[in-house]
Amino acid sequence: MTYRRLTTAALAVLTTAATLVAPAAASAGHSTLSWQPCEANAQLECSTVDVPLDYRKSYGRSIELAISRLASKNPEKRRGILLTNPGGPGGAGLTFPATLKLPQSVLDTYDVIGVDPRGVGRSTPVTCDLTKEQQLEGLAAPWADGPADVAERAVEVKKIADQCRTSETAWMLPHVTTANTARDLDRIRQALGEKKLSFLGFSYGTYLGSVYTTLFPYRSDRIVVDSNLGPEGYGFREARLTGQGIEKRFPDFAKWLAARQDEWAMGATPKQVRAKYFQLVEKLGEHPVPGLSQQDFRLLTVSFLRKDRDFAALAAVxxxxxxxxxxxxxxxxxxxxxxxxxFHVACADGYWPKSVAAYQRAVETDRKRYPIMGASTAGIRPCAFWPAHLIEPRVEIGDRGPSNVLVVHNQRDPNTPLSLAKELRAAFGHRAVLVTADQGGHGAYLTGTNTCLNDTVTTYLTTGQRPQRDLDCPRPLGG
Incomplete structure (x- = not known):
């Protein structure tokens, strides 16, 4: 098979997380920052913070971080700062505070801070000089029909790894890691004049928040991680587990679509809807629709599974x-x-096999195990050929520090299966409590109708009160 390029639309959708904490200051301390209206969003103020490129050389070369602020307008209730991250790695977070739609009680409690992490967006950015075709092939390994496809793809991803190694920003390559991004968050805290920071992160942002509170446990106030990657970050194992998550999430969409057979005519039962998916995949393989290849269809299906509100858009596809x-x-x-x-972060942080044969074996296994997307999620990526000049070992998430972490997760998350949240919960030990919701999708807090989960997170952020033990939130009546 020849790998088909992804449409921009497919790739764009695919790519967009009671304690014993000492009270934080009721108002901000001395800040060294100057705030200006934010061009990216009129609701926000923006500023920049200079941080070391290499934290082993604090007085060496520096890079710039772009940050934003949605300031609390209630000084009597203001507790401190809430740093946020929307996911990634590679996700820009500058405008995230304005798009989160946090409850007013949370907005009163914190100045909500957005950040473009190092290497991203309006912060000092990195490049791999990707061609338009390489961009369209994007973050997802194309579907492989057999070992030859994996070998063919290996040639292409090695070119990407080589481009990253020789680009004009290659000097940043060893330093764009989650550990350094976590250190950047602490520099932002210092620049804002705060003794502690609270954190709300989604998807990859859960690993960033976990690394931060591991490196700086006593600078951490209230930590909420939603749709969790697990204690090892994003690597080959986590990529493959996405195939499992998709299989567990797909029945939610199949049930929804079957209940609307009169409108969409895609099958009267969930079983028929699943069969229709494979029929459409086969049809597009033989007769691609203008602007919609077989690979595009797979990726759009997976991407629109992230939110219930996107089901109608997926049915239209x-x-x-x-x-x-x-x-x-x-x-x-x-x-x-x-x-x-x-690529800079995922390839540096995670474990990725160096052997093409390892990916060929994984693809053969996962095509059968996870037929919706397994031969893609197990595919080879540039990380297999990444330059090996790591400057420090991966941060090991552990239980040293205060009991101030709330791990939040949907039971049927297509991108990060629940098993990863349970692994993270176990790694944190006494520090964490796990709250799950009987709902699907990637992103639990404020994205679904489960008031039990939403209220639990809001209560923790605003009062510091958590469940005393792990909590499973049932599906709401009529939900």
Whole structure:
């Protein structure tokens, strides 16, 4: 098979987480920052912070971080700062405080801080000089029909790794890691004049928050991690587990679509809807729709499984594929920095086999085990050929520090299966409590209708009160 390029639309959707804590200051301490209206979002103020490129050489070369602030307007209730991260790695977070739609009680309690992490967006950015075709192939390994496809793809991803190693920002390569990004968060805390910081992170942001509170346990106030990667960050094992998460999430969509057979005509039962998926995959393989390849269809299906609110949009994609209508891929978007920064962090942090044969074996296994997307999620990536000049070992998440971590997760998360949240909970030991919700999707807090989970997180952020033990939040009546 020849690997088909991804449409910009497919890639864009694929790529967008009671304690014994000492009270933080009721108002901000001395800040060294100057705030200006934020061009990216009128609700926010923006500033920059200089941080060391290499924390082993604090007075050496520096890079710039772009940060934003949604300031509390209630000085009597203000507790401190809440740093946020939307996920990634490679996700820009500058405008995230304005898009989170936090409850007013949380907005009163904190100045909510957004950050473009090192290497990303308006912070000092990295590049791998990716061509448009390489960008369209993107973060997801294309579906492989057999070992030859994996070998063919290996040639392409090695080129990407080589480009990252020789790009104009290659000087940043060893230093764009989660550990250094966590150290950056602490420099932001210092620049804001705060003794401690609270944190709310999603997806990859859960690993960032976990590393931060491991490195700086007594600078951590209230830590909430939602849709968790697990204690080892993002590597080959976590990528493969996405195939499992998709299989557990897909029945939610199949049930939804079957209940709307009169509108969409994709199957009257969940079993029929699942069969329809594979029929459409086969059809697109033989007769691609203009603007919608077989690979695009797979990725859009997976991407729209992240939120229940996207089910209707996904059904429309299926109908387009079924009818053979042209698909509007949307305007071209430059994704070089997003994808390049993702590789910089994921390849440095995680474990990735160096043998092409290891990926060939994994693809053969996962195609059968996770037929919706397994031969893609197990595929080879540039990390297999990443330059080996790590400057420090991976941070080991452990139980040293105060009991101030709230681990939040949906039971049917397509991107980060629940097993990863349980691993993170175990790694933190007494420090953490796990709250799960009987709902699907990637992102639990404020994204679904489970008031038990939403109220638990809001209560913790605003009062510091957590459940005394792990909590399973049932599906709401009628939900």
């Amino acid at each position: 299926w109908r387009t594929a079924d009818r053979g209508d042209p698909f509007d891929a949307g305007p071209a978007v430059d994704l070089d920095n997003l994808i390049s920064s993702h």
